[in-house]
Amino acid sequence: MRPAFSVLFLTTLIGVGQGLLVALVTAQFFLVIGADGAGETGGFYALGSVLALILLGLGLLASFFHLANPGRAWRSAAKWRTSWLSREVILIPAVCGLAFLYALVHWLGWSPVLLVFDNGKALDLPMALGFAAAGASLALFVCTGMIYACVRFVRQWASAWTVVNYLMMGLASGFTLAAAYAALSGSALRDFLTVAALALTLLAMATRLYQVRRNGRVRLKSTLKTAIGSHHPQIRQISQGFMGQSFNTTEFFTPGAAETIRGLTLFFTLAGFVVPAILLAASLGGDYGLLMVAAALCQYAGLLAERWVFFAAGNHVQNLYYQARA
Amino acid sequence: MSKVQLALVIDLNVCVGCHACVTSCKEWNSSGWAGPMTDENPYGADPSGVFFNRVQTYECGTYPETETIHFPKSCLHCVEPPCVPVCPTGASYKREEDGIVLVDYDKCIGCKYCSWSCPYGAREFDPVQGVMKKCTLCVDRIYDKTLAEDRRKPACVLACPPGARLFGDVNDPASEASRAIRDNGGFQLMPEWGTNPANHYLPRRKTSMTLHHDELVRVDNPLKIEGELPRPSFNAPSIDDLSSW
Ligand code: SF4
Numbered sequence A: 001m002r003p004a005f006s007v008l009f010l011t012t013l014i015g016v017g018q019g020l021l022v023a024l025v026t027a028q029f030f031l032v033i034g035a036d037g038a039g040e041t042g043g044f045y046a047l048g049s050v051l052a053l054i055l056l057g058l059g060l061l062a063s064f065f066h067l068a069n070p071g072r073a074w075r076s077a078a079k080w081r082t083s084w085l086s087r088e089v090i091l092i093p094a095v096c097g098l099a100f101l102y103a104l105v106h107w108l109g110w111s112p113v114l115l116v117f118d119n120g121k122a123l124d125l126p127m128a129l130g131f132a133a134a135g136a137s138l139a140l141f142v143c144t145g146m147i148y149a150c151v152r153f154v155r156q157w158a159s160a161w162t163v164v165n166y167l168m169m170g171l172a173s174g175f176t177l178a179a180a181y182a183a184l185s186g187s188a189l190r191d192f193l194t195v196a197a198l199a200l201t202l203l204a205m206a207t208r209l210y211q212v213r214r215n216g217r218v219r220l221k222s223t224l225k226t227a228i229g230s231h232h233p234q235i236r237q238i239s240q241g242f243m244g245q246s247f248n249t250t251e252f253f254t255p256g257a258a259e260t261i262r263g264l265t266l267f268f269t270l271a272g273f274v275v276p277a278i279l280l281a282a283s284l285g286g287d288y289g290l291l292m293v294a295a296a297l298c299q300y301a302g303l304l305a306e307r308w309v310f311f312a313a314g315n316h317v318q319n320l321y322y323q324a325r326a
Numbered sequence B: 001m002s003k004v005q006l007a008l009v010i011d012l013n014v015c016v017g018c019h020a021c022v023t024s025c026k027e028w029n030s031s032g033w034a035g036p037m038t039d040e041n042p043y044g045a046d047p048s049g050v051f052f053n054r055v056q057t058y059e060c061g062t063y064p065e066t067e068t069i070h071f072p073k074s075c076l077h078c079v080e081p082p083c084v085p086v087c088p089t090g091a092s093y094k095r096e097e098d099g100i101v102l103v104d105y106d107k108c109i110g111c112k113y114c115s116w117s118c119p120y121g122a123r124e125f126d127p128v129q130g131v132m133k134k135c136t137l138c139v140d141r142i143y144d145k146t147l148a149e150d151r152r153k154p155a156c157v158l159a160c161p162p163g164a165r166l167f168g169d170v171n172d173p174a175s176e177a178s179r180a181i182r183d184n185g186g187f188q189l190m191p192e193w194g195t196n197p198a199n200h201y202l203p204r205r206k207t208s209m210t211l212h213h214d215e216l217v218r219v220d221n222p223l224k225i226e227g228e229l230p231r232p233s234f235n236a237p238s239i240d241d242l243s244s245w
């Protein structure tokens, strides 16, 4: 499949944004259940989720470049019952809205207690909104992953690993950014977030490399035999019906994909996972804010390459009908 | 299964690969309801354009034991179209009344998601209008009362010189299309995906007969060739009891 840059930026940017939101909420929850009563200022969370909002907004902006008729984008919420794309379209603004509210109540320091538990802990409004925002972010990961995982005709995509990887890579990059943010703002959450980012990055590497391995082995379910309904064991296409290009030859193929995929797979393994993991481990326990920013940027570049590979490696069934270039 | 499902039946045994259906489709639909069918750079070095129907050519076997198959391909108007439920706007839909799968150009946002969900590569995006396009089964002429009744057929069916394309309701067992499918081993493309295409193809059929050696050498009544029967004798028995002469 042809990697469209709008979609590469959309999926990676909102991935970081959602991951950052989840990281902030996890950190807040960590402090709430941590008994020592240490807290973080509302401003920390507010600024953090504004950062997430900016990333989500940039992703949304990128997505509009993908649509040929962006003016009608509102229509795409219509078929949420059947279409994962429609569900994603609904969830992105929902996550943005919840992130905004989360930032707002933190900024205003408005934290009425909603529930008191038996052990004396309380659920206040910012935490509750945080849970909602994190839940919506996780649901959005599932939607984005399912958009690709439910395309049965691309075997490389049609597996649960697609969803797992969208989730894992989004969380890893979000936590790395959150750790860098915490380090820069001198927050006590720095080490917690760094350890979490490190663990998620390694886990994401494991699941993504597993999918790379799986994709090296999958075969198309269809053959030219079923494509044209001839029982002959040996069929070859002489003409695809035209000599120029068509939507079928541009949208579903990536020129020079095989070599680029090999090179970029190595690149994203290093830049997306190995290098950030080393940088995160190196900055553990010390005050290396800039090093962690470098880790986050490096990881983003790596994940952008990863997304390119994800698309380029997808081999659509329809390609069976477009093998002869004449 | 009692609902009407209009479809094409394409006889691969008859198709000669002349592309008449391709050009007549382009002509009709460029100027009709489903148009335009945009071409980009049509006279340049790297032309590209929208077609609803393509004729491809395949070769089976190795020389000299080869067979050429001309293979027209357009939207198959699947009974279970995987392209429809994925459309986020509802622009892609399957008509209740006749099973034709259509795109509403006024709703389509051009996300191309439906084309990913068609295993046959039947949808072609129009980058100029920014909407997805595909075969409409000439929905704008098959119901047109201003046309003579035998002209109310898709343009490709009317154009096909050897008559390789049939059009009709495949759910009506009495229709010409259903009968052709039944009688000639009609099949669907890629049945493994469960899309249940409405369009069917008729396979290549070789006309052959088996001849045995004794059918090549004349054994019946050889005298008819080799000479006249000997003349019976004068007093041999005869029908009128007079003479065999
Ligand atoms: S052939 Fe493709 S576009 Fe046509 S109905 Fe079937 S899946 Fe949809």
Ligand code: SF4
Binding pocket: B086, B087, B088, B089, B090, B091, B092, B103, B107, B108, B109, B110, B111, B112, B113, B114, B115, B131, B132
């Ligand atoms: S390209 Fe148009 S018809 Fe296809 S899924 Fe998107 S909105 Fe629906």
